[in-house]
Amino acid sequence: MPLTIIVVGAGLAGLSTALALAQNGQSESKHIPNLFRIFEQSSFSNEVGAAIHVPPNATRLLRRWRLPLDTLEGVKCTRLRIWNDKEKYLSTPVTTAEIQVKTGKPDDWLLVHRVDLHNILRKAVQNDPATEFLLASKVISVDYEKGSILLADGSRHEADLVIGADGIHVRSPYQIESRHRAYIHNGTELLSFFDSHIQCSGQSRHSRFYEERGHRWARSFSSNDRRMVIYPCRNGELLNVVAIHPATESSDVGKSYWLTTGSIEELQHVYRDFGPHLRELCAIAEDLKLWELSSRAPPPTFVKGKLVLVGDAAHPTLPHQGQGAAQGFEDAAALATLLDGNTMPEDIPARLQLYNSIRYPGALTVMFMSMVHEEKRDSLMEKLRQFVPRAEYPESMFEYSWPSDPQHDGIHALQSIA
Numbered sequence: 001m002p003l004t005i006i007v008v009g010a011g012l013a014g015l016s017t018a019l020a021l022a023q024n025g026q027s028e029s030k031h032i033p034n035l036f037r038i039f040e041q042s043s044f045s046n047e048v049g050a051a052i053h054v055p056p057n058a059t060r061l062l063r064r065w066r067l068p069l070d071t072l073e074g075v076k077c078t079r080l081r082i083w084n085d086k087e088k089y090l091s092t093p094v095t096t097a098e099i100q101v102k103t104g105k106p107d108d109w110l111l112v113h114r115v116d117l118h119n120i121l122r123k124a125v126q127n128d129p130a131t132e133f134l135l136a137s138k139v140i141s142v143d144y145e146k147g148s149i150l151l152a153d154g155s156r157h158e159a160d161l162v163i164g165a166d167g168i169h170v171r172s173p174y175q176i177e178s179r180h181r182a183y184i185h186n187g188t189e190l191l192s193f194f195d196s197h198i199q200c201s202g203q204s205r206h207s208r209f210y211e212e213r214g215h216r217w218a219r220s221f222s223s224n225d226r227r228m229v230i231y232p233c234r235n236g237e238l239l240n241v242v243a244i245h246p247a248t249e250s251s252d253v254g255k256s257y258w259l260t261t262g263s264i265e266e267l268q269h270v271y272r273d274f275g276p277h278l279r280e281l282c283a284i285a286e287d288l289k290l291w292e293l294s295s296r297a298p299p300p301t302f303v304k305g306k307l308v309l310v311g312d313a314a315h316p317t318l319p320h321q322g323q324g325a326a327q328g329f330e331d332a333a334a335l336a337t338l339l340d341g342n343t344m345p346e347d348i349p350a351r352l353q354l355y356n357s358i359r360y361p362g363a364l365t366v367m368f369m370s371m372v373h374e375e376k377r378d379s380l381m382e383k384l385r386q387f388v389p390r391a392e393y394p395e396s397m398f399e400y401s402w403p404s405d406p407q408h409d410g411i412h413a414l415q416s417i418a
């Protein structure tokens, strides 16, 4: 009989953890009441989001979980290219092929729309008859000793294990520290928008980006304190533009994730000194979303009693390295490997400690290295070492994160205690 499991939150981390666990034996592909339940506060009626990078450490896992990545119409990213704010080309710091050769791992770097990725994960999880998917079910507290949750409707539910996957605006990590972990604002905010003009009419005014629409690379245009990162998704027919600048530059900062709407006037004002094609792109921006880039101090551990944290609930990761979702997938792979179908309830404490030792140092390293732009990363090593004393500075984040394979780490950890 598999373990009874509750997952709090059906974002990318919660869904992938549910899928990986089900595929690794924590599901008997038939309905047994209360075996495997996912509680999600929203009803997913109006899903929004930007395009995201799915780096090779993530595509490797998504393919192992047999997700139909081809249906995402993702763009295989071949390189990152850097320009200055006046549109002068400077360098190509990374090509996918070069890292693939260096690390000996052939996996793709994909650019996809977050909603498309979420949809295929959700479909895969919902297809498992053993999983109960409970939408509009807000969890208001978690009891890590009992393995129980309390819902806003007053009902209480219990399981052998509770997986906290409720993201940065969370309940479950409070149980680990018994205190509120304050937001850390890093003084920048981020506007993201789609250039759907290309998709709608094919008659773009900003000819430079229109002509390049079939290209398969991410581009970054930077001045001293602000930058625009542009990359395609959906077969190259949609351009996603991410604009990162000091928070003081704009007025309407919201903490809401994916939902706060930005304004074109604000965008044009902040990027008024950028080159003409970039300014033109700002003028026709559609579907603007505004985020204040904030994180939280990490918890001292990802596990306590019957509670384990995955994804942003464990390590809220900013988008500078394009690794936040990927780290959630890595959590899912590690946890599912350690909690296979033969795991008994009495095995859980030791398995969760293995999970923590596999995931905590690496996930926190990526989290801290993602708090600032690439060139300022070393300034965060001291803070990182307060949590991971033996952390070493990753010279290249691509070479650090792309070869990571927590499924293999989990298998080795199990062999070491066998």
Ligand SMILES: Cc1cc2nc3c(=O)[nH]c(=O)nc-3n(C[C@H](O)[C@H](O)[C@H](O)COP(=O)(O)OP(=O)(O)OC[C@H]3O[C@@H](n4cnc5c(N)ncnc54)[C@H](O)[C@@H]3O)c2cc1C
Pocket (backbone or CB within 6 Å): 008, 009, 010, 011, 012, 013, 014, 039, 040, 041, 042, 050, 051, 052, 053, 054, 055, 137, 138, 139, 140, 165, 166, 167, 168, 169, 170, 171, 190, 192, 257, 258, 291, 310, 311, 312, 313, 317, 318, 319, 321, 322, 323, 324, 325, 326, 327, 328
């Ligand atoms: C602008 C931007 C760009 C990004 N770009 C990239 C990128 O290129 N590559 C990358 O890998 N990452 C990127 N990230 C980061 C990535 O999106 C996140 O790290 C990832 O989505 C976190 O997933 P999650 O499932 O842990 O959390 P979330 O996506 O926040 O999901 C949490 C879920 O829990 C639910 N929930 C919350 N509280 C409760 C509750 N009390 N009860 C029940 N349910 C609850 C929420 O409704 C939600 O569905 C980006 C982030 C931003 C903001």
